[in-house]
Amino acid sequence: MMPPTLRFRRRLVQYGVAGAFILIPFLNREGVHLLSGNFLSFDFAGLPLADPLAAAQVFAGTFTLTPALLIGAGLALATALLLGPVFCSWICPYGLLSELVHARAAGALPRTQPGEMISPVSLAPAQADSPHLGCTHSKLNRCREAAENNPGEAAGGAAVPYSKERGRAFLRAPGALPLAVKTAVVCAGLAAVLAAAPVPLLNQLSMPGWYSRAVQHLALYGEILPGAALMLLAVPALEARTGKRFWCLYLCPQSVLLALAGMVSPKRLRVHFRRRSCTCRADDRACLGACSLGLNPRSDAARPEPLCSNCGDCVDVCRTRGRALSFTGHAGQLPVGKNDAALPQ
Amino acid sequence: MSPPFLRPPGVLSEKDFKARCISCGRCAQVCNYACIELTPDYFLFGGDTPKIFQNRSPCFLCMRCSAVCPTAALRDVAATDAGMGTAVLDRKRCVDYQTESGIMCWTCYERCPLKGTAIYLRNGYIPAVRAKDCAGCGVCEYVCPIDAIKVTPLRLLPPKDGEKRQ
Numbered sequence: 409m410m411p412p413t414l415r416f417r418r419r420l421v422q423y424g425v426a427g428a429f430i431l432i433p434f435l436n437r438e439g440v441h442l443l444s445g446n447f448l449s450f451d452f453a454g455l456p457l458a459d460p461l462a463a464a465q466v467f468a469g470t471f472t473l474t475p476a477l478l479i480g481a482g483l484a485l486a487t488a489l490l491l492g493p494v495f496c497s498w499i500c501p502y503g504l505l506s507e508l509v510h511a512r513a514a515g516a517l518p519r520t521q522p523g524e525m526i527s528p529v530s531l532a533p534a535q536a537d538s539p540h541l542g543c544t545h546s547k548l549n550r551c552r553e554a555a556e557n558n559p560g561e562a563a564g565g566a567a568v569p570y571s572k573e574r575g576r577a578f579l580r581a582p583g584a585l586p587l588a589v590k591t592a593v594v595c596a597g598l599a600a601v602l603a604a605a606p607v608p609l610l611n612q613l614s615m616p617g618w619y620s621r622a623v624q625h626l627a628l629y630g631e632i633l634p635g636a637a638l639m640l641l642a643v644p645a646l647e648a649r650t651g652k653r654f655w656c657l658y659l660c661p662q663s664v665l666l667a668l669a670g671m672v673s674p675k676r677l678r679v680h681f682r683r684r685s686c687t688c689r690a691d692d693r694a695c696l697g698a699c700s701l702g703l704n705p706r707s708d709a710a711r712p713e714p715l716c717s718n719c720g721d722c723v724d725v726c727r728t729r730g731r732a733l734s735f736t737g738h739a740g741q742l743p744v745g746k747n748d749a750a751l752p753q
Numbered sequence: 754m755s756p757p758f759l760r761p762p763g764v765l766s767e768k769d770f771k772a773r774c775i776s777c778g779r780c781a782q783v784c785n786y787a788c789i790e791l792t793p794d795y796f797l798f799g800g801d802t803p804k805i806f807q808n809r810s811p812c813f814l815c816m817r818c819s820a821v822c823p824t825a826a827l828r829d830v831a832a833t834d835a836g837m838g839t840a841v842l843d844r845k846r847c848v849d850y851q852t853e854s855g856i857m858c859w860t861c862y863e864r865c866p867l868k869g870t871a872i873y874l875r876n877g878y879i880p881a882v883r884a885k886d887c888a889g890c891g892v893c894e895y896v897c898p899i900d901a902i903k904v905t906p907l908r909l910l911p912p913k914d915g916e917k918r919q
Contacts, residue, residue, distance in 0.1 A: 436782040449777035449823045456823060462775040466824050469772030476823040606771045607800045617776070621801060624778045625791065633801070635793060 413727075414720030418498055426501040429620045433627030446620030447500075448611055449480060456480035459617070460665040461594065465608035468601040485669045490737075491677045492712060493666035496656065497719035502615035502640075506653045509644045510700045513651040582703050583715035586657040587667060594664045610661045615639065617662075653700055657715070667714045677737035678712035679705055679723060687730030695722040695733060705733055758804040759891055759906050761789055762812060762835030763819030763827035767908035773826035776800045780818035780827060788812055803827075805837075807891025807904055812837065814866045814890050833867060838889025838906040840872070840882045846901035849879050861893035861902050 432443050442453050450457040458480025467473050487494065496503050597610035611617055612635075622636035643655050656663065670676055686706070688694060695705045698721040703713050705722035718735065726733035761780055764770050771794070780803045781789040788810035791801035805812050814835055819827035830836075840861075844850040848858050862880040865872040871887040872880055882902075893902045 433782065441783055444782045444821070445777045445779045445823075448775045449779065451779065451821070451823075458823060459775075466773055466775065470769065472825075474823060474825045480823065601772075606768065607794065607802075608772075608775055611775055611800060621776060621778065621791075624782065625801075628778075628781055628787070628791070 413724045415724050418719060419504075421498050422501070422504040425499050426504055426619075429501060430623050433620075433624045437627050446624055447616035448614065448620075449477070455483075457483055459611075459614065459662055460484050460669075461610055461614075461662050462608060464598060464665065465601050465610060468598050469605075469608065485665065488666040488669035489673055489676060491718065492670040493663055493715070493717045494677075495666055495717075496660075496663050497717035500616045501619045503656060503717075505640075505644055506647055506656055507700055509648045510651070510653050513648050514700075583657075583701070583713050587664070587714050589658045590661060590664045591668075593659060594661045597661060613659060614662050615643065615655065615660065652702070657701055663715075663717075671711060671714050674711050675737065676712060677718055677735055679716060679718065679720075680734055680736040681706050681708070682732045682734070683708070685730045685732035687732070694725045694729070698722045698725040757906060757909070758806050759812065759837045759889060759904065760908070761803050761805060761818045761827050762814060762816055762832070762837055762888065762890070763822070763830045764837060764907060765826075765828065770826050771800075771802065773824040774800065774802045775824055775826075776802065777823065778803075779821045779823070783817045783821050785815045785817060786810060786813050789818060805891065807894050811891035811895040813892065814888060832888060833870070833886065835888035835890065836907055837891070838904045839884045839887045839910060840889065840893050840902055840904045842880065842882050842902045846899055847880070848899065848901075858898070860896050860898060864892050864896045866890055866892060 428443075429446070435442075436444050444451050445457075448459045448462045456476040456479050458477050460481040463473060463477040463481035466477060484495070593613070594610065597605075597613075600609055618633075618636040618639045622633045622640065625631055625633040625636070647653055647655060683706075696702075699705060700719070700721065701715060701717075703716055705716075705726075707713060720735070723733045723735065760767070760770060776791070778791055778801065781787075781791050788805050789803045790806060792804055794800055794802055803818070812835075814832040816830075816832055816835070819835075820829050822829070842861075848854050848856045857878060859874075859880060862868060862872045862874060867886060867888055870883065872882055872893060875881040889904050889907065891904045894900075894904050
């Protein structure tokens, strides 16, 4: 029996967190204060947790930080330092909503299965000329041989030599532009707070913040918070229309500090691509299609992709193929599932 | 125009408060008396900062909100240092000051959480406000049957000597 997929486990956590943040304000209303707060600042039975960006804005506005904010933001950043921006894919309730909307919007798109042949007619001329066309999982050895001889093309991307170029590969990664845009938004918001803005403006762009604030309002006053209703309806509607998770990619300022913290350590938890193990054809873009953020899991970059939130969707897809994608971290390579301890090398 | 509101106890200046408040709502969640309302400051997206509308539900100085504030937008201080504002008693309206009425109301005095300190009985029978001791909780305004006492919020008070406040 196959162990539960990472996505299944992740969904359990995501639904659990989203449900907990519905329950907590109502428990608070009844006098139970073991857990309190929202996604901007939260108290977990005495342990403070805080949005690092909210703390940064308070610091920019007042040049002081309270111990609670310092510890709370520090814990969030330390988690990102070790595990990458896992908050986005495992915790954030808007991330869940956005993923569900994206999955629904992309539901009509065809998905390739292991061993499935794609008609050369449907391919672009450059892809149709690929020497690996027709290579399936049943021809594993041949594919591996081909991959060793011509690693770049076998992976479906340009060959990246092991040099300084590899170190800079993340600059050309699909996530580089979105991260630059988000960072610009954060810098503008912090500059505004430094200059004259009376309130921490960027908190108004926090979708998990709106989610939890909406429930707080409902529990405390029995009212719908108009701003939250607008944001939580309009943004997913736009994402459904465009078919892209543009808020998470280009606008969410909360994810910027987490992504930047994740860039500090090259050995943090990340998706690792073993080119030799890839058995997919050049045109089989299953793992690329699995990434709801549109990132490229088949990356040779020495540093982790900054925006990759380690959701594991690409690893899930690869489990039934060559198992070329897996998680690596400080502890070395991690098994994909409990039955996957012996990974093919 | 919205009715004048108070900030919860422990507030510093309005500018400092707004720079620090991150709308986590924990003050409202722990309030024993459900008197803290989270309403946007500017239209829809001004952040839900805590407000106390003393005409609807005043603060009873339980001080739980200021104890949990993670950003020190509300300082964790004693009830006597809440500093939310100052009550101003209109002697022309207060029946206790109308000697010919023969009424001794004393409602504000009896209900004041800092009874005897913030509101005391001058000459033993006329309620009066001692401004420097008043926490500005708004209970007196809430209970006064003839609206003879009003609380001026801290942000609308002129700065004291040597105090920098915006």
